[in-house]
Amino acid sequence: MKLDKELVRDVLLAVEAHDEPDRWLAIKIPGKSDIEVSYHIMLLAEAGMLKADDVGSHDGFEWVPTRLTYKGHEFLETVRDPEIWRRTKEGAEKAGIAGLGMLVELGKAYGKQLLKERLGIDLP
Structure with a gap:
């Protein structure tokens, strides 16, 4: 899957708007599949821009964010x-x-x- 720059920014903005940084946030981005969003959440977590957890099971891929990191806020x-x-x-x-x-x-x-x-x- 290719990196979608617009989706990167959209995910970060959605996480920033989240008022409960200790709880998982289900993100829906219009026009993007759940897999695309999860993939970009995983990439952003790997890049140190947000905290997220792999909550997928053996039959699904799912990453869920909880908060931005300082690096994510800075970007x-x-x-x-x-x-x-x-x-x-x-x-x-x-x-x-x-x-x-x-x-x-x-x-x-x-x-x-x-x-x-x-x-x-x-x-x-």
């Missing part, structure tokens, strides 16, 4: 701005890169670029 804050998210996705597509680590780095770079454009501030 989400980086790409929350629609312009930064648009640039991040376009940059990843142009470069042929889809890994979560590279999305994080691209998001940071475009965030810094946008700060410079809007505020005239150069960040290292």
